[in-house]
Amino acid sequence: MSTQATRDESGAAGFEDSLDYVTVTVGEQLLGLPIGRVQDVFIATRITPVPLAPREIVGLLNLRGRIVTAICMRQRMGRSAAPAPEGCADCELVAVGIDQGGEAFALIVDKVGEVMRLERSTFEPVPIHLDSGWAGLAKGIHRLEDRLLVVLDVDAILRIELPVAA
Amino acid sequence: MDELLQEFLSETGEHLDTVDRELVRFEQEPNNTDILRNIFRLVHTVKGTCGFIGLPRLEALTHAAESVMGQFRDGASVSSTAVTAILETIDQIKEIMAELTEKGQEPPGNDDALIGELRALAAKASQELSAKEEPGVPLDPVAAYLAKSTGESRPDELDLIFRAAPSPLDKPRAPGAEEAAARPVGPATLRVNVDTLEHLMTMVSELVLTRNQLLEISRQQEDAGLKAPLQRLSLITAELQDGVMKTRMQPIGNAWSKLPRIVRDLSTDLDKKIELVLEGEDTELDRQILELIKDPLTHMVRNCADHAIEEPAERLALGKPEAGTIRVSAYHEGGSVTIAIADDGRGMDVARIRRKATQLALAGEAEIEKMSEAQILRFVFHPGFSTAEDVTAISGRGVGMDVVKVNVDAIGGVVDIASIAGTGTAITIKIPLTLAIVSALIVASGEQRFAIPQAVVRELVRVKASSEHRIERINDSPVLRLRDRLLPIIALAGVMGRSAMVEDGFIVVTQVGERQFGILVDSVFHTEEIVVKPMSTKLRHIPLFSGNTILGDGAVVLIVDPNGVARLVGALPGSQEAPHSNAAGDVAPAAERTTMLVFRAGADQLKAVPLSLVTRLEEVDAGLFESGGGRTLLNYRGKLMPIVPVEGVEVRESGLQPLVIFSEGDLTMALAVDAIVDIVEEALDIEMLAMAEQGVVGSAIIRGRATEILDLAHYLPKANANWLRGRRDDTLASGPHVLLIEPSDFLREMLVPVLRASGMRVSQSADIALAAGIAAGHADLGAIVLDLDRDPEAGFALAGRLRAEAKHAGLRIIGLSTLPTPELHVAASLARFDEVVTKFDRRALIAELTESRPGLRQAA
16 A cells, blocks of 8 residues: 555645544544545434344434445454444444445444544554454554554445355 | 537437438338438438538538438339448448547548449439339429428428438539428427436435425324425425426337347348347336346347347248247336347257356256256356357357346346247346335334335235234244235244244235235334435345335335345245245146135035135025025125025025125125035046036045035026026127137136136137147137146147237237246247236136236237
């Protein structure tokens, strides 16, 4: 994953040497989503669970007349289920809205942080010994002063493995 | 790009498509002046416009083509080379236009060779004309002048101009005349960008949702002031929705407008004679779907022409007409459109497909051995599957049928294939009419709501453990008795992975194809117009759901796909489950099974009658009986119904009298019996009586006991003298003459009285072999009812023979089968049957015979 690709992804930032991310947390980990890919951040309510759906998919929800597929980031990243019971229709979950190929998705995360502008110089490729599941979802790492920020590859997250289509 | 040029390109493109199609038609009927005039007008228009915006190369080409056509118009004979040359010209024009679209100007180069060829053809034709010394069509310069000067011409005037317009070979062109003529006088239509329509559709969808939300709110409030305007809004929305939907609908003919040209070119290339029959061009389909099926259709027709249709010599040797037929038809059926592509070629070689499947290891060898023909045929939809020995330029590279299936699957359609070796192949595609808005029943299962498309819902039944309708179990499989039939029940919660074995709830009786089953849900709310939104790509692999929608209250619900539900539990002959798919193969043994109503009549004597003939069973208090004119009567549902005791039965004076009720049209009667014993389904081996005993056709062993089979024909006239005479006065004279071919004596004995009672004249035969002779002897034959259980092949062959004879053109051929599977339907439609009816469904049979409904044959 080259830095060039990352720049293209976050072209909306407009600055040559800095990259903008929406930060979210899943479990203890701080994660960054390229700001160009994030449509909105919202509270997901009334999720309709889909029977027989892949584990990662929490269900469907209505966002201003659009049907959005909600993906649980905890499940997606191989973590145990969130502290709040999942799939319940009434609980409120924080979601980041993503668009891919005209379809709307919501990534359910534990917490949404701030928008961060980071220097390109602090960017590093994914360490080679990272768990393959994680490595596939990450584009790289930013070294922050006190912690590390994993830059997520949005398209990889949405590449959910499906059972062989019936 | 220049706006004028843009307009020109899109308009000319359409014109050229039409010319393509019309030319092929013209070659077949060279004497049809209407077609010729049409073509001439189109080419003329194109030429005129080219000259107008300065496209010299296009103009020269169209000019040359027009000269040749001018000669045709004047009566020169139409040669196939000429048509080929003109088609080539049109291809060339299209190429130039493609370049134009890209670069905005004509490509350099010249078309002298082609123009030369066209000129030579024109010269030859004009020689021919002058040799014939035909006076030609008289010119009418006055009309031409008038039309030119008014500038506004009515269509009929326009024709005059065209006839009078000088053929471009005769004189130098008169540009003024052409420009005036070039102005299209079409219906009042407007070109609208597709995106605009799509946007409109989305907005209407949202409007429908919002309306639904408002209705939901008003349902909870009692505000009269709100109700009226809301009602109006609702109506207007519905109408708007209708209107916008209509703008998206296009006749399917648009999708296959290129087919005639393709088939023509193929038949020239392959040296085959192929006739393309298109039926149901007007069938309208959503634009979006139309786009998606265009390519698969073209592909399948190519396949037919290349592989299925034999060489003319081979066909003649087989006793088939020299020209093969490819029949493409489309028709509406319920909420979907069925498209059928059938040919009368060599059919598919099942053995070869089997071998190839084994070779490619598409399934285990043993598994393939066991598969039914229908299952084997489905292998052709497998990616990379082709049995063609040699790859031709046209097809046979093993790509194609799988693409067809993928495309059709993508729009929620179903592809099926049936083939009879030596007779032909039929592929049917069933696709939804529109993907946008459907009416759906909202149900709940567990905590969740689901939508079930109304189109598949037959009825709702409330079930309760304690009530009359309760769920029973056979080895844990739930079933419901519904009007003397067992309905398999599928619990929605069960297929969704929750194991809630509820006893109370609602059964949504669903019909998919021929099969009925019930879906058990907890509760049922209301029907709602829902906007179908496609399933998320991440969830599309779940067969249970066909899409999702937003309800009036803003919640997202999933739309249940009954096909998927049924397939998941194996209720349908689908892809994997072997036992059911074998149905087609098992028809023969199953054929002899009949459901009989067994009752006691007289001294412990068991009698039986086919259940299908029975309308109802009742137990009535004998005190209600009245007698009149020596007959016993009962006031039954507002009418007097005669009661006839079965031989040996005394009609009771008091207490409950069991009655077996038969009805036909407005005639109703009841047979009084001693007791109703049972309903059994059994393979009947009936011993027919040599001499007709009163009221008995024969006897059979049912459940180990000798049982007499009742002769209804004996009892019906007892109730009403008119019954068997079939209301002779009015209907008999006009009633159709029906030939019943049924090897089972029993069934013949049963059906003949029923048919006669409906006012038909019936001839009968047990032997298919004799049938053709009988048919030949009766010129007035209106219909043939043919058993398809014993020997379907012979039945198909007979139908083929009869259809080939001109005098039987209007003959309806109806197949009878105990178990009409979709495969059988397709095979029958291939053999040009009108319809296949379940053997004991006498109502359907009579409806088929008396009404001239469009049947299967339209599909074939």
